[in-house]
Amino acid sequence: MPRLSPLPPETAPELKPHFDFFLGTLGFTPNSVLTMQRKPKLVEALAQLNAAVMDPAGEVDLGFRRLIGHVASQVSGCVYCQAHTLLGAKNFGTTDAKLADVWTYATSPLYSVKERLALDFALAAAAQPNAVTDAQFAELQQHWSDTEITEILGVIAMFAFLNRWNDTMATPLEATPQAVAQTALGQRGWAAGKHQAA
Numbered sequence: 578m579p580r581l582s583p584l585p586p587e588t589a590p591e592l593k594p595h596f597d598f599f600l601g602t603l604g605f606t607p608n609s610v611l612t613m614q615r616k617p618k619l620v621e622a623l624a625q626l627n628a629a630v631m632d633p634a635g636e637v638d639l640g641f642r643r644l645i646g647h648v649a650s651q652v653s654g655c656v657y658c659q660a661h662t663l664l665g666a667k668n669f670g671t672t673d674a675k676l677a678d679v680w681t682y683a684t685s686p687l688y689s690v691k692e693r694l695a696l697d698f699a700l701a702a703a704a705q706p707n708a709v710t711d712a713q714f715a716e717l718q719q720h721w722s723d724t725e726i727t728e729i730l731g732v733i734a735m736f737a738f739l740n741r742w743n744d745t746m747a748t749p750l751e752a753t754p755q756a757v758a759q760t761a762l763g764q765r766g767w768a769a770g771k772h773q774a775a
Contacts, residue, residue, distance in 0.1 A: 583749070591617065599624075602665060603753075605751060609657070610623065630731040636725050639670075640666045641666070642728070644662065644671065644679055645695060647663060648696045648700055649736045652700055653703060653736075653741070654744065656750075656769060657743040657772045659758060660750055661754050662736075677761050677762065679761075690720070691721065695717070695729055698714075698733075699733050748772060750773065
């Protein structure tokens with residue numbers, strides 16, 4: 578049960594352009610944003626940050642950026658964001674098989690060495706306290722450009738905010754991301770938990 582319920586989109590009609598931004602990437606306005614509209618400037622700031630972090634003109638693949646967000650969300654335990662990132666990755670062309678292997682990326686033949694290093698970096702950067710070492714960063718730089726690393730860390734940092742928000746609010750999970758996550762990872766133990774919609 579949510580600690581604060583999402584409000585109807587018409588509560589703050591001036592936020593419609595920001596709500597519409599999410600229609601293009603997810604197909605719906607997330608309950609997290611509908612809850613956040615109690616403070617409209619937060620919605621505006623999140624939409625701006627999300628547009629920058631997930632900029633289609635970036636160098637890191639859009640689907641893979643969502644997988645980075647998924648691994649970062651796994652570290653913090655936010656299943657709401659785990660489901661959303663799987664849906665986003667699928668919407669941007671990640672295969673079902675690759676989604677199903679995201680928890681075992683370190684040994685999956687579907688993930689390249691380059692991708693594994695980025696996801697290891699996401700695990701370390703999302704940890705509390707931060708576990709990124711100089712050696713790990715130097716190895717990452719052998720496979721990813723400084724611009725790409727900036728994009729990768731932007732994803733991790735944005736999801737740090739979203740993980741705290743959604744896990745604290747017990748944001749109810751929408752049907753579409755729940756179905757994608759259940760299909761991809763349900764047999765591996767993923768469940769909506771406190772984010773289960775009523």
